[in-house]
Amino acid sequence: MICYNCTKEIDNTDNYCRFCGAGQGSHIAWYYKMWGVWILLFIIGPFCLWFLYKSPYQNKIVKIINAVLITLISIIFCYKFYVAVKEITDLYSGLLSGSLF
Ligand SMILES: [Zn+2]
Numbered sequence: 001m002i003c004y005n006c007t008k009e010i011d012n013t014d015n016y017c018r019f020c021g022a023g024q025g026s027h028i029a030w031y032y033k034m035w036g037v038w039i040l041l042f043i044i045g046p047f048c049l050w051f052l053y054k055s056p057y058q059n060k061i062v063k064i065i066n067a068v069l070i071t072l073i074s075i076i077f078c079y080k081f082y083v084a085v086k087e088i089t090d091l092y093s094g095l096l097s098g099s100l101f
Contacts, residue, residue, distance in 0.1 A: 004056030046074040
């Protein structure tokens with residue numbers, strides 16, 4: 001068996017790689033599973049793409065589709081955040097200059 005993380009030869013019965021310590025088979029860390037990557041999106045944002053890239057679970061096409069979706073969601077979120085901040089700063093500067101009253 002080959003470790004997905006360090007690509008070194010390990011024993012078939014190893015639950016963890018004896019070289020890099022990465023979990024194997026059912027011991028692979030939760031953040032490499034697809035639901036884990038999506039949970040990470042809401043915690044660390046687009047940095048979860050790194051875990052999707054490193055995930056040993058998914059094939060390339062599934063990874064690419066999910067990466068595109070995560071990137072789109074990140075861009076939409078950043079745009080919505082920008083619009084919200086701009087509205088607040090416009091409102092605040094309007095209040096300061098007294099143009100609202
Ligand atoms: Zn390893």
